[in-house]
Amino acid sequence: MTCTAPLPAALAELPVAIIGAGPIGLAAAAQLHERGFEAIVLEAGDSAGAAVQQWAHARMFSSWEHLVDPAAARLLDAAGWDAPAAARLPTGRELVDAYLAPLAATTELAPSIHYRSRVLAVTRERADRTRTARRDRTPFVLRVQTDAGVEERRARAVIDASGTWGTPNPLGSNGLDPIGIETVAENLHGALPDVLGADRARFAGRRTLVVGAGHSAASTLLALATLARETGAGEVTWAIRGSRPTRVSGDADDELRERGLLGSRVHELVRSGEITLVDRFEIDRVERAEDGAVRVMGASRRGRAALEVDEVVVATGFRPELGMLRELRLDLDGIVEAPRALAPLIDPNLHSCGTVYPHGVAELAHPEHDFYLAGMKSYGRAPTFLLLTGYEQVRSIADELAGDAAAARRVELVLPETGVCSTDIGSAASGAGGCCAVEPAAAETLGASAGRTLLPLAGR
Structure with a gap:
């Protein structure tokens, strides 16, 4: 799925579009900035970490040392950031106030973030999903709802880090809302x-x-x-x-x-x-x-x-909202709705959550060239996503977009072990x-x- 020919100049000059200004979306912006890319971050909420603020009172399992993206930390350090104590377990509110909000306010990222900008659909310019000719060399188009109305943004690549908080699973055991x-x-x-x-x-x-x-x-x-x-x-x-x-x-x-x-x-x-x-x-x-x-x-x-x-x-x-991606050529697993190569690593029907290892573009790629699901949305309906996993995902994606295929496929992150899932959960999963x-x-x-x-x- 790798396009080796140089991009047309008009396409190469376009920004990379990132959907979502949560932890993974902002990390993607920081990683891309380090590699000299222009990015636009489209956030449906009023501020960075809008979804996190919905559970601001809850305390996280991970300590600060596992919650900060390396590229983001470098931007913050250059701005004189007072980093939280590494061993502390922050609440959602502290994650926003001490990390996400300062990161979004940095001189490097602030101009690229557009709030109250909800992405309604992603497609290719003048090409629905059935059109193949020159598809990989055609800009993406993102249709966006803003306060001023509906507008469209063009991009050379798209990273969908919009998460799943807005699409919870229904109450019914069959995946539907119960009658009544x-x-x-x-x-x-x-x-x-x-x-x-x-x-x-x-x-x-x-x-x-x-x-x-x-x-x-x-x-x-x-x-x-x-x-x-x-x-x-x-x-x-x-x-x-x-x-x-x-x-x-x-x-x-x-x-x-x-x-x-x-x-x-x-x-x-x-x-x-x-x-x-x-x-x-x-x-x-x-x-x-x-x-x-x-x-x-x-x-x-x-x-x-x-x-x-x-x-x-x-x-x-929760489950991913996929309707907005209907005109893209995605390769999703039929069970957990994650990228097909990633699904066997995270499907709770198959293994312990502790066996999931860090991954990158090799597992996240789709037939739609230069489109990636990242963060919680990349896990589809599967559980136990850690921020460190998402940071490694967007680091790998940034290297791939920068043309460093070897770095994109070199994964060295070590994740905490967990025994909270087991192999005998059967039909209870998801x-x-x-x-x-x-x-x-x-x-x-x-x-x-x-x-x-x-x-x-x-x-x-």
Whole structure:
């Protein structure tokens, strides 16, 4: 998929377009800057790290030494940056305030970042996906929604680092919204609500159901249990569609220590009765009960059943938004929706998350020359993405665009070992209540540090 002929002058003079001003998008801009490329960063939000700010209260599993891209650090150091202590675990808010915002404000990057610029579609100039002639030598066109209206931007290459936070997996175990979801929408919450902070009043004293078996779910469960303990009221129920929550098993071998401890903390609360675990629950329908409660229904090991609660936290993971890329020639795995060469390395059905190794353009390339998915979006529906992995991805992409194929394929990054996924998760993976529900932007957050049963639904 490598085009060896020199680019036409008109194409070579165009910028590289980066979608998203999160950690990976800004790292891509820094890497490209070091190699002399002009870049434009198109960010849908009002500021850098807009998605991270949605879970600003959550503390990350990784310490600062694993959260800063090397090229970004060099730009910041030149600007007199006061680097955070390497061993500290920052919150999402601290990641933005101490790293992303200063990086976006550097003299080198600030002029290239365009906020409130949502990419609606990416294509080739005057060429839909069916047209082959001179395709690799034709500029990309990005259609962008801005405050001034819809406009188009031309680019020589595109790096889509827009993440997956805006496209969470539905509540239904079949990958769809359950029937009746519109009737209870006001009582549904996305992953990682600020239970002990801004959202405290909403959850205090309430019966809350958390759906999902990943680290976002576990973090929220810990916060809800703490809130119930502090207020002396409230019930916390945890629903998964698998037979056991393998992903948050509390593995002592996890080099990200706080991530390894997360599972043991949650399971202790299950054993003590502060959290009720409901397994093998396949949600397919919801409705408003007569008393105003939310009735969540589905198949269980004992047939049709239901839970009646006040609030539902949907921590079922995320998926990539691919509609905007419909006119590009992508080669995606049919299961996890990641680049086909990358998918076997990250598919939770095949191996432990700890076996994923750093990768670059060799695994990220598509038939669409000079187009790359990077960061969380490159993982499709797969879990356990670390920022260091994304930084290595964009370093490799930058070297490839600069013509240094050898450097692009030389991967030397060492990632922390993790034992939080296992080989026996089976059909529980990827989806509502799946074993490996995706986390927010960096997939590495940690939240703050009661008995119920399913109601039988005969005849439903």
